[in-house]
Amino acid sequence: MLRLPSPHSFDKIPTPFYYYDMGLLGETLDTLSAMAEKYCIKVHYAMKANYEGKIMRKIAERGFGADCVTANEAEWAVKNGFVPGKLMFAGVGKTDDEIRRCLLLGIGAFNCESIQELQVIDSIAGEMGLRARVGIRMNPNVDAHTHRYITTGLEENKFGIETYAIDSLVSTLKTCRNVDFTGLHFHVGSQILDSIEEVFRLTCERAGEIVKAFEDRGLEVGSIDLGGGLGVLYADPDSALVPDFEKWFSTIDKYLRRRPEQVVRVEPGRSVVAQCGSLISRVLYVKPARTKTFLILDAGMNDLIRPALYGAFHLIENLSAGFRGEEVMQDYDVVGPVCESDDVWGNNRELPLSLRGDLMAIRSAGAYGSTMSSRYNLRDLAKAVFSDEI
Template identity: 35%
Template structure:
């Protein structure tokens, strides 16, 4: 992306030299470009032109307050899946009337918090959840607005951990079950059915699954309206893929191509369209800065050992995900069939495996690209490693938007009882 570019052979973010950030903040560090976030969001907004719509950012992709504040100020809504994300979204400045609450296991406390903040709606995923929302809304004297999450039974071909629309997924209900829940809601006092929701997965590389799923769900919108329900919202989910593997991913659908492909179904629904894009907005807006600690040759295998590990970026270990790796300074040679690994005591601790990687010396900086989504938000303290810092850059100016954790943070809240 243009926001990450080279000047004199050195990688910059919006004009800020990445070596300067690393020298000041240390590594590993996530670096985000405000302009890249804004451009991706506006690309989605432009794609939906002509429709009544709202783009909701999937907070689970990147929950940093600075990232969230940026999107809230642009007019985005928020798609949340926990009470903690609700807290973050409100604190970041999102209008509660632009917040939708998804997830199969909302606790009583989370439902009550959503009711208290007067969020736009809850995406209901089971009969038990619906009954719980009715009960809690009644107790607290609230009116709960809900959408029924439908599982359209569509295969996407993505990794099994991020495919959510097939028949055996834990998410949503069948169309027939949705009809039954809609009938039950008519007898409820404190629940109002105002929407239909569907989301079939993430990193989807083809349009066909979207077209099929949205067509099926749009038909349910029309059916429920005909049965007297005041359906005002159709949440079509997210899932647009981004090209992580530059050589092999090929051309993926753009937001404009996506919306054009499903526009007939969206227009036929006759209601406001919600989408919940996270990866598409955040992934390419961030990278992970890491420093080479050691070079190691073991037999015929080459290892580059960095100070970033699976606790900092879990996607490669969890999903086998691909991230391009670039030298921060210079564009020198490559080392073939090499692994970029971290210090964590696990064979699964790798960032890149069996790849042609920058032939870096010890202390050189590397950039792990397209790490703005599901990077820090999935980071942990495994091996008692402090989580990395986060930096935001805008127009050449940069600031730390999350301080690096210290060892004292690792034991915060822990207590050794008196009987030990």
Template identity: 40%
Template structure:
């Protein structure tokens, strides 16, 4: 869910803007996203506020589809709900025909509430509880990605008791280094995810004999925020070899889940080359004659969202601190992963003004509540606004009310109009579900 620590030269504000065609800077209106002035959003809904662009999500989904189509690949896209689980966003992907990749019963039920059929969902995750498995089977889940022999036995027993057949794929850990942040690599032997490749043939054969189980194929996922197609090439080559080996042993293999993890450019770089990625898929697994699944999340929604904040004050204490009304409880990624997010002033005059180093921080009582260090920014007076870019993935879903800070509002832009999709939490909402045991 994060990028590696950034050590290169930081892009200038103009370069950040130029790399993001959904953003424009108008002399009068200031920074606009999908044609809507962000100052108008802040005026209407307050700050901090999440701002998502439906057009950007649809365009990125279409670009991924087009890359596969150019290689004559039919890849079934299951949006990774964990990236951003808002009902309005799930509804966007339902409308364009996507399925869902879920990792909890809550995500499954959210996707169902948004109208995505359970049969068009893949249930991933290393720790599926019995109650979650039962509920998923009752809903008619399309596929479980199995993470261990123990989980396979658990699903077999539950499905048999319920007199239901569970469709499963075995998640193979290919032991491939994705070259990403250590906290979000998932395809190394030392990671908790998946089944060692050496154990797949025996477990696949056993799965084919278990009651309540139909085993269809393999799944794999090697990490997140991957910027090069080469790690995928290594992993997919190993998956293809495993498919051939299983078939040579008489097993039926009809599905291959390619996982997700396609990276984006958080600086001014382009991110993953989709044409190169699709070519790797075609070369390594395109001739297997299997149904291909993909689980993108960040790639589709990351650049389609931002966190809009206001400056509380500038503080000079040996160095300049720009204190925002947004904090680590809204956007956790910098504190958790040392993740880099671009920051743009919303005001056009400030955007073109002289810049000097500043640490951009929030008001939470933690030293980790820092969005950027020594970032080149203009003077930002109290009340001016800034946009924290590429916050559509792993932003709101990881947020909290730490320090008793009400959760931010969220707005969706579509066809040049803004629509409130989450109201700002009120202070009294923070304790609405709490109980005083001694009145």
């Protein structure tokens, strides 16, 4: 059951809203910091998962860097306490304007995703009289065994540069006059849970081969960035509120060949913030149909698109029924109000008897929730509410 400061904490707050358990975020960051130190791995928070200012500031306080995919993200990270030199800028489609803005900001490195992009960064840095620190995102062709929309490290995906291009990549790097090559970057996918050891063993082995290929061609690889990907337990969040960072980091430690002076980085997003966030909604209507009962909530797919986009599962809890001590259980199709038939939170969900006005928590919504929300149907955006402010 969702941890709440008191049963009536939400009574006066207009729904739907995102609720963030800042205590849980703190516990997650404690574990992440301890593991980063134990395994000597640098953390760059993938802010696409959640860029609420208050959350960003709490993460930045730990001294972590950030992984950004737009110049807007990079500038927002700096506004919220991240050090520019600890920012990584990935993404297959950086615009010239974004490259200029990130050079001015003094970001840690561009993670460059094509040879043409490398040439563009070199030429823009030259025009600006600046040096660009550049890592190269390679595509290791490793299957992350996750949903195909969040698989990023296979040759069929648009991300990174394929290994067949290493010769021309290295010769281009050697001709770039305004670029300092920093290292290599990999990110094979997201929500990797059961297969984390297998996927990261393969990724580390491939990374080792690719590092060697660069160094054999005379380019020293100073840092190896293995991206994000650690998954969270959506079906039963309370059994693992803090993800198993140790399993992930120890796998990297075991399988990645690294020299002592080589920096190893990761870019977790989901695992840092997913479990601390819930989307809180109210039951608008209980609507019986011939074969089922619909529970119509005031939160919709525009607030949290993961179920509609990926068929993702989120645990749903009826908080009010919990406070009432309701014992009767019933199956419901829990849906949102948006005018799309896939605006469904879950079919055949067994829940306590639910009434109009009941408060519902859609759990594990802290990552890729608010950041992917939209104003579809011209609905208002769900506001953020923090546990330490109510």
